[in-house]
Amino acid sequence: MSTTFDVERIRKDFPILSRELPGGRPLIYLDSGNSSQKPVQVIEAMREHMAAHYGNVGRALHVLGSESTEAYEGARDKVAAFIGAPSRDEVVFTKNASEALNLVAYCFGNPVCTDERFAMGPGDEIVITEMEHHSNIVPWQLLAQRTGATLRWFPVTDDGRLDLSGLDEIVTERTKIVSIVHQSNVLGTVNPVAPVLARAREVGALMMLDASQSVPHQKVDVAALGVDFVAFTGHKMVGPSGIGVLWGRRELLEAMPPFLGGGEMIEAVWMDRSTYAPVPHKFEAGTPPIVEAVGLGAAVDYLTAVGMDAIREHELELTAYALGALKEIDGLRLIGPSDLADRGGTISFTLPDIHPHDVGQILDDVFGIAVRVGHHCARPLHLRFGIPATTRVSLYLYNTTAEIDALVRGLHHVKKVFG
Structure with missing residues (x-):
């Protein structure tokens, strides 16, 4: 990651990111496109x-x-x-x-x-x-x-x-x-x-x-x-x-x-x-x-104070890392651009023969990973791609490559469950 962007310092500003979920799972929040978390300065x-x-x-x-x-x-x-x-x-x-x-x-x-x-x-x-x-x-x-x-x-x-x-x-x-x-x-x-x-x-x-x-x-x-x-x-x-x-x-x-x-x-x-x-x-x-x-x-x-250019650079690096890591998942279909040109840190995908609702439920129940599933209030777009729903990962300034690695492990587990 960028040497000038201290994501660990930024994460300390967001109290909810240190929350432990039931069963001792750490929270991994990958749903900022839905709604972002709040720093203590805002609270x-x-x-x-x-x-x-x-x-x-x-x-x-x-x-x-x-x-x-x-x-x-x-x-x-x-x-x-x-x-x-x-x-x-x-x-x-x-x-x-x-x-x-x-x-x-x-x-x-x-x-x-x-x-x-x-x-x-x-x-x-x-x-x-x-x-x-x-x-x-x-x-x-x-x-x-x-x-x-x-x-x-x-x-x-x-x-x-x-x-x-x-x-x-x-x-x-x-x-x-x-x-x-x-x-x-x-x-x-x-x-x-x-x-x-x-x-x-x-x-x-x-x-x-x-x-x-x-x-x-x-x-x-x-x-x-x-x-x-x-x-x-x-x-x-x-x-x-x-x-x-x-x-x-x-x-x-x-x-x-x-x-x-x-x-x-x-x-x-x-x-x-x-x-x-x-x-x-x-x-x-x-x-x-x-x-x-x-x-x-x-x-x-x-x-x-963080700097919008720094946030953009951090998210692009995360997005590049995520797009590469998700290629490990056999059969994963990316819905959207596969490169960084004119794109942000929102990544939607499907897995063959596995409904996104099941993907989201297992990621949450087993790994504490929060993603969004469904048509994301964009049903006509999903109809255009011939699918009812997608799993969506949306990245923000407080996310890390370690969280993306956890997502990939979680998706491998999902595929084993439905294997």
Whole structure:
């Protein structure tokens, strides 16, 4: 491993990694693509805020209200800097990436929105990909049903790459929005943004990225990417659940109608009408996830201190090691790229005549190895490969080659059990 990346020191920051499971098994956590574990720095930041500073935000002039508001908005500043947002006001806090994606989808075809870029009706088209998480499929299906628009998608190649050979035929003058995953939660593939964005710009379409699997693992600069919207979530980036982020270009956010109505998102209210607060608060109705925002800010601090480039390098080394080690398993079928080019540390596979649920159960019961099994909220992708489910290993900054060796031993055992 990299001599500058001290994974053993990092592991000490994550209390759960030292846990002993029933039967004396050490925990081997290889499921960070599902949800990452939390360092003590995040846990303590949230505990400290609840214990000593908690109050509602934006609603009180007392000390606790001021301290909470400062912490909540301070977290927004940290997230904006972390993703290279041109303005902190372009960072909207949501409860997760799914809500962020739904928020944008809700604005299209909404009669309240008079901006032509969000007009949507019969004859208009929405473009996604075959490798999307359900969170970036279902909102667009609902939009198509609501407006009569047509949903289209890029196919996936046999080696798990996005097939852009029909780019000009799929993204056309009828396309209003292109929304694609930045890094696949099943394949590990990191998708090329530039050619898709260039075509979207050529036809006047907007573009969104689901970056839930990329923001935690590599440096993501929204300004450099040049897209219009980016969604991601806190719990996959060593932060808490219950908070996500929508980044959007300010002029677009200002043109979009509110997604939810209630307190804090208003400017003034009469019985027959309301005016709305400026962005981002226009989209943050009600009491927000205050303590979760504090935790997300602490997570950003933690990842920044470790260094996103160092995390990326560590994960690539782990991924290369894992891809090589898994070749030892006879019959193992890798679902996704077999090399490191444009891929992250998510590795999905099948074993012949053994259901992934059985694989996951034995790995957990015998070896204390936590992996994810199923279709990983990406059923259309599994259908494309003709399989009902996969076993998924997802690596992060706290994983080691020794844990991959344990996985390989575990898979050999699984094959013997079903031998």
